[in-house]
Amino acid sequence: MFHKLSIRFKLVVLLAGSAALALLVSSLITSYTTYVTESRASLRVLQQLTSVISENMRAALAFHDVHSAGNILAPLRVDSHILLAVVTDDVGKVWSQYRHPTLSKAQGDAMLQHVRDTITAESQKLFDQEATVEHLHDDCMGVLQTVWFDGKPIGVLAVISDTQRLRTKIRDFILVQLSISLLTLVVLVFLSVRLQALFTRPILDLVAAMHSVAATKDYRHALSVQRSDEFGELYEGFDAMLAEVRERDERLSKLATTDALTGLANRRHAMDVLATMLARSQRKGEPLGVVMLDIDFFKKVNDHYGHPAGDLVLQTVARVLQDSAREYDLVARFGGEEFLVICEGATVEMAAAVAERIRSSVQEYRINLQGDGFLYVTVSLGVHARTPSADDALEGVIESMIKTADEAMYRAKESGRNRFVVG
Ligand SMILES: Nc1nc2c(ncn2[C@@H]2O[C@H](COP(=O)(O)OP(=O)(O)OP(=O)(O)O)[C@@H](O)[C@H]2O)c(=O)[nH]1
Known part of the structure; x- marks a missing residue:
């Protein structure tokens, strides 16, 4: 099947196919690295927010001031992406929390439970190594940070945000990437159609010359094309072959029409x-x-x-x-x-x-x-x-x-x- 297709078609498919593959691979790599970079950036922003709140939360937590803790969390409502912010003491009892108004009770409770489980699972990291814990899921991400007072952990602040902003960014990026790739592909297909002639023209000219010689048996029409690449060698070889056949033809026809002894016509x-x-x-x-x-x-x-x-x-x-x-x-x-x-x-x-x-x-x-x-x-x-x-x-x-x-x-x-x- 493949060998029945014209060389022009094969070359266009090869050029455009290679370009499409290169574009696909580069788009996948760029999209993935963008996803990783953007996720890290989003987590860093959430971490900075958590860090500021935990700093403010220290006194309220130290003096068991639930009211102040609530006041510190309340301004989070201006950020529509924050779903849950919760302060617990060092054993996981909830001191204060903020829930996004659209969050159902079941969703909020499930998130809270997840926070508690994470505190239990990551207690060593949170209380011994003084590290923050970050989680990134498809639809939400969260940061947990220990609140310290006098060098001792007195609680944990957890802030959970949706990933809407991240997903929108990635989706927009992929759309732009896809549009650029498609446009590039169209240009490349157009160029392939044009550029294939650079390679196919000499071959097609040779094929045409070969057919013409085969049909007319006229070996005088050398191609005489000056090129220094492999096509030049091909043309030269073709012309040399024609010259040889022509010479042999003339010798044979002379032999057939001439008397060998006298050189006269026979x-x-x-x-x-x-x-x-x-x-x-x-x-x-x-x-x-x-x-x-x-x-x-x-x-x-x-x-x-x-x-x-x-x-x-x-x-x-x-x-x-x-x-x-x-x-x-x-x-x-x-x-x-x-x-x-x-x-x-x-x-x-x-x-x-x-x-x-x-x-x-x-x-x-x-x-x-x-x-x-x-x-x-x-x-x-x-x-x-x-x-x-x-x-x-x-x-x-x-x-x-x-x-x-x-x-x-x-x-x-x-x-x-x-x-x-x-x-
Ligand atoms: N050297 C040589 N002799 C040839 C050649 N072809 C034919 N002959 C000779 O030509 C001679 C022809 O002789 P004849 O046909 O008898 O005629 P003639 O001797 O020329 O006599 P008349 O034609 O009657 O004048 C023969 O001896 C042939 O051998 C050739 O290619 N080379």
């Missing part, structure tokens, strides 16, 4: 070119000439000088043919010591002129046998030209033209060689 390529040129001639209504030629007494060259010398003669004649033919004529080795020259747009006179130029050039050319002296050879040629009519079947025309030129060439042989005959 018979198959010559037939292909003849078909193309003939189709063009037919379309344009123009003539096409062919000259078929064969080296005279070539067997004797082989027999007398050996096969390598015969090869040299073939190569030399090929060069002379190439030089004597017109620039746009195709010269091909048709087989053995037989050659074909295709002259596009040539009338029989023009083809005959080409044949005569070839004949005299070959005749005059002194072939250096490289150590075996020098040699002159001649060629016999058959010339034929025609303008194919629109309803001619090209395959038949090709065959007939080659046959006619070939027959003319044999007539040239029969009539004494070193000449051309028009067929």
Whole structure:
């Protein structure tokens, strides 16, 4: 499933997903540390309040002045979050207390009981170590502090407050945090959609280039992109691969169309070119000439000088043919010591002129046998030209033209060689 998704989509999901995860973790950590800090701060405020009240309470408690104790606790009503403030003597008997008006009797009694239990449980801490006791629950928090007189504990003051203020603060903080995170996430998703192109564009370009090369089989279009990162290496590798395939392609096509000994077009390529040129001639209504030629007494060259010398003669004649033919004529080795020259747009006179130029050039050319002296050879040629009519079947025309030129060439042989005959 995952590998079916596009790379663009995967990258956006990866970038946005990582950002969302990072935001979530950082929000959780910040929320937790804020909760811890705010809880400590709230307890510290309650502790300071308890400390002040216990200071004021000392005389009232020392002189068992219940009325004064009540007066000291009474102002607590201005703070709507204080639920219960209670002063007990050192054995837990209640001297005076303040209860928030909204607190039910049952709730107040339960809290009072909790205070008594805490005094019993934490008596060592309260009376021996002179420490305060703090408690934090979900919906309330409390501080218990010993009241001292003359170095002796004479009672305990407990102040219990709700955690409404703390909870509101934390909730507001989380809301702000959540809004910032959401906003950041939206921005990050937007940026991811934009930034993914930095990574996906080069890959997609490569994929497009690969498809285009595969479809057109045209290996010439290198990407030629200058980059110094890994994508640059990928482009370079792709271009190098294309160049290699192109080179191999050209080598193969040359091998398929060229005669290895002479470097001329081979018979198959010559037939292909003849078909193309003939189709063009037919379309344009123009003539096409062919000259078929064969080296005279070539067997004797082989027999007398050996096969390598015969090869040299073939190569030399090929060069002379190439030089004597017109620039746009195709010269091909048709087989053995037989050659074909295709002259596009040539009338029989023009083809005959080409044949005569070839004949005299070959005749005059002194072939250096490289150590075996020098040699002159001649060629016999058959010339034929025609303008194919629109309803001619090209395959038949090709065959007939080659046959006619070939027959003319044999007539040239029969009539004494070193000449051309028009067929
Ligand atoms: N050295 C060499 N000889 C070849 C090659 N291909 C064909 N031949 C030779 O060409 C000779 C052709 O001889 P023939 O067909 O008898 O014709 P010819 O001796 O040229 O006589 P005419 O054509 O009648 O003038 C044969 O000896 C072949 O072995 C080649 O690639 N290299």
